[in-house]
Structures are given as structure tokens and as C-alpha cells.
Amino acid sequence: MILLGFGVAAQERLAGARALVVGCGALGCAAVDLLARAGVGTLTLVDRDVVELTNLQRQSLYVDADARAGVPKAEAAKRRVLAIDPALRVHACMEHLSAENAEEFVRDCDVVVDGLDNYRTRYLLNDAAVKLGKPFIHAGAVAMRGTSMPVLAGVADSLGVARADAPCLRCVFPELPPAGEGETCDTAGVFGPAVAVVGAHAAGQAIKLLAGRADLLDRSFWSVDMEHNRTVRMPLAGxxxxxxxxxxARRFEFLEDEADGRCTVLCGRNAVQVRPAAAARIDLVRLQSRLASLGKFAITDGLLVGALEGSFELSVFPDGRAIVRGTTDLVAAQGVYDRCVGE
Ligand SMILES: [Zn+2]
Structure with a gap:
């Protein structure tokens, strides 16, 4: 309260505010911790995964016992938040954010914070936030780099920002990165401090908005590179x-596209087929080298096949299609695909 501009009125606003954090990996953990300690009254935490031992190097809300017990991240994050401040209202949602449920989540919040590890779901949140008139704080991190950007397209008028100066994610990146091209945290790793810096930047943006201090927002596309020790701010004006x-055009393609239709259970084979979000041509040799750290992969008959840690087997076709064996769970299969092949 001593902090200039964050007195009683701002604190009351924070206590009455609702933040939606989608993805409770490293970014989500960093952001949720700060949002909770800032006293954001209601937190809705959405994540489809469970805590694993390899998460603990960077996912700061979780401890060894969570990994050993395989606790769902949303639930483990909720416990941690309530341990920080029992007065907060926390909703833990162990769900896969999809075109079917995205609007429901976004409608009931005052700000959306991106804790995701894949672009398809980010574009879905971007669509929902613009459509429903909510601010969306995009954040992303991989290896030693990360980015953060406020999407104010849905709230430009209420914040008094010119529409031309309030782009959405698709104004800046019109299309999804092609399948098989983007690095993911599973193929390139992630430097814990980099993701903490990005999560903190995103949380700072959300707190400024919720406290009624939009005047303090960083209205730039902000990026940090801790390998080369560079920070870049690209202004979003215009x-x-x-x-x-x-x-x-207010055509919400990701909300309208039934993304889950990309996954089909292959009957009687304990396997799921996953199709890429857009037509793709995969360089299997490059993908093979990227996946080397995850398991033993070989190219046979024009197909990249390998066994992943755990019990999954993955086969990737040159057109971006993949078969995940060892499960009939569409969400689990989509998760394996997103982690290994990307979007
Ligand atoms: Zn746009």
C-alpha cells in the first residue's frame, strides 16, 4: 500500500478481481505466485497435466511430494496458493482448454494470463479474449528466451487506447508456426530464471490492469534473451x-475450429491419431535430432518412430500426422503431440 499508486483503492480493486491463468507450468507458476501474493481475490487455474520430477527445476509452486504422488498441476497450485493466503478463492480446473470451453473460462474473469507451452491454445485464448472484450497477457518462454505482450484489442476503448495501437496476437503473428518447426521446452529445455523473469513481467502487467493502473502498462512486445543478455522492446503503437x-474482421477461427476434432482414437489399437492444426510438411531428419533427448527415434519407411519415456510410442508422418500408441486418451495424446511435434 505504500507503493505509489497502489494504495487502498487499488488494493480493494485487486481483492475484488478475477484472474484466469491458463497453463500452470513454469510461466504459470511464476505468475500465479505473484498474483496470489498481490492479493488478487479470485484465481482460476487451468492445466491438463500432472506434476513430474523434471518440472521441479523451474515450476516454483511444486515440491518433490507433488511429483512423487503425480498430483495434477492445477490442484497442486491451488494448495500452494491457499497455503500462501487462505483468504483467496481458487478454482483448480484439470482441463484441456479447447474451443468448447474457452469462452466459458474467459467470460468469468477480468484478465487472462498465458502460462501455455503451445501456440494453438494461445490463439484460442486470443480469440476468446478479443471476442469477449477481456485483456489477455501473452507470455512464452523456451530455452533461455522469452516474450510477453499485452493483448488489449478487446478493451482498447475502455482503456482509452486507440484501436490501431492495440493489436492482438494475430496482428503480430498472423499464422501458427508450422508443425515441427518450433522449439518446445521438451526439445530445447528451459532456463528456470528466464521463465521466472517472463512470468514476473506478465504478472506485473496483469496486476497493473487489475489495480486500475493501466497507465503503467508496458505496451510493447517485450523479449528477453538470457543467453546473449539482451532485452528488446518493440512498441505496439500502430x-x-x-x-x-x-x-x-472479428472472425474467430480458433474458437470456431473444433480443435479436438484433430484427435481420433484408433479402435482396438490403444492408440490415438493426431492431425496438425494446419497443413504441414515435416522434415523428419530434423525432427529426429530434436527428439533425441526424449527417446530413441528412427526413420523407417518414411516414418519417424520412437518410444518416449513412460509408455508412449510416437510415429510421425511427413504430413504432420502422428500416431500416439499406449493411450486412448485424446488429451494425453494431444499433449504428447504438442510437446514433441509442436503445432
Ligand atoms: Zn489482430
Whole structure:
């Protein structure tokens, strides 16, 4: 309260505010910790995974016992938040955010914070936030780099920001990165401090908005590179595109596309087929070298096949299609695909 501009009125606003954090990995952990300690009254935490031992190097809300017991991240994060402040209201949702449920989650919050590890779900949140008029704080991190960007396209008028100066994610990155191209935390690793810095930047943006201090927002595309020790801020003024399908034409392709239709259980085979979000051509040799740290992969008959840690077997086709063996769970299969092949 001593902090200039964060007195009683701002504290009351924070206590009455609702934040939605989608993805409770390293970014989500860093952001949720700060949002909880700032006194954001209601936190909704969405994550589809369980805590694993290899998460603990960077996912700061979890401890060894959570990993050993395989506690769902949303639930473990909720326990930790309530241990920090029992007065907060915390909703733990062990769900896969999809076109079916995204609007329901976004409608009931005052800010959306990105704790995700994949672009398809980010674009879905971008669509939902713009459509429903909510601010969305995008954040992402991989290896020793990360980025953060406030998406104010849905709230430009109420914040008094010119529409042209309030781009959405698709104004800046019109299309999904092609399947098999992007690095993921599972193929490139992630430096714990980098993801903490990015999560803190995103949480700072959310807290400023919720406290009624939008004047303090960093209205730039912000990126940090802890390998080369660089920080870059690209101003977003004038970056909104009239031809943007999302905030320009208000065509919400990711909400309308039934993303879960990409997964099909292959009957009687204990396997799921996953299709890429967009037409793709995969360089299997490159993908093979990227996946080397995850298991033993070989290219046979034009197909990249390998066994992953645990009990999954993954086969990737040159067109981006993949078969995940060892499960009939669509969400688990989609998770394996997102981690290994990308979008
Ligand atoms: Zn846009």
C-alpha cells in the first residue's frame, strides 16, 4: 500500500478481481505466485497435466511430494496458493482448454494470463479474449528466451487506447508456426530464471490492469534473451492490422475450429491419431535430432518412430500426422503431440 499508486483503492480493486491463468507450468507458476501474493481475490487455474520430477527445476509452486504422488498441476497450485493466503478463492480446473470451453473460462474473469507451452491454445485464448472484450497477457518462454505482450484489442476503448495501437496476437503473428518447426521446452529445455523473469513481467502487467493502473502498462512486445543478455522492446503503437482475421474482421477461427476434432482414437489399437492444426510438411531428419533427448527415434519407411519415456510410442508422418500408441486418451495424446511435434 505504500507503493505509489497502489494504495487502498487499488488494493480493494485487486481483492475484488478475477484472474484466469491458463497453463500452470513454469510461466504459470511464476505468475500465479505473484498474483496470489498481490492479493488478487479470485484465481482460476487451468492445466491438463500432472506434476513430474523434471518440472521441479523451474515450476516454483511444486515440491518433490507433488511429483512423487503425480498430483495434477492445477490442484497442486491451488494448495500452494491457499497455503500462501487462505483468504483467496481458487478454482483448480484439470482441463484441456479447447474451443468448447474457452469462452466459458474467459467470460468469468477480468484478465487472462498465458502460462501455455503451445501456440494453438494461445490463439484460442486470443480469440476468446478479443471476442469477449477481456485483456489477455501473452507470455512464452523456451530455452533461455522469452516474450510477453499485452493483448488489449478487446478493451482498447475502455482503456482509452486507440484501436490501431492495440493489436492482438494475430496482428503480430498472423499464422501458427508450422508443425515441427518450433522449439518446445521438451526439445530445447528451459532456463528456470528466464521463465521466472517472463512470468514476473506478465504478472506485473496483469496486476497493473487489475489495480486500475493501466497507465503503467508496458505496451510493447517485450523479449528477453538470457543467453546473449539482451532485452528488446518493440512498441505496439500502430501494430493493429485492419485485415487481422481476429480483431480486424472479428472472425474467430480458433474458437470456431473444433480443435479436438484433430484427435481420433484408433479402435482396438490403444492408440490415438493426431492431425496438425494446419497443413504441414515435416522434415523428419530434423525432427529426429530434436527428439533425441526424449527417446530413441528412427526413420523407417518414411516414418519417424520412437518410444518416449513412460509408455508412449510416437510415429510421425511427413504430413504432420502422428500416431500416439499406449493411450486412448485424446488429451494425453494431444499433449504428447504438442510437446514433441509442436503445432
Ligand atoms: Zn489482430
Amino acid at each position: 501494430a493493429a492490422r485492419a485485415e487481422c482475421p481476429c480483431c480486424g
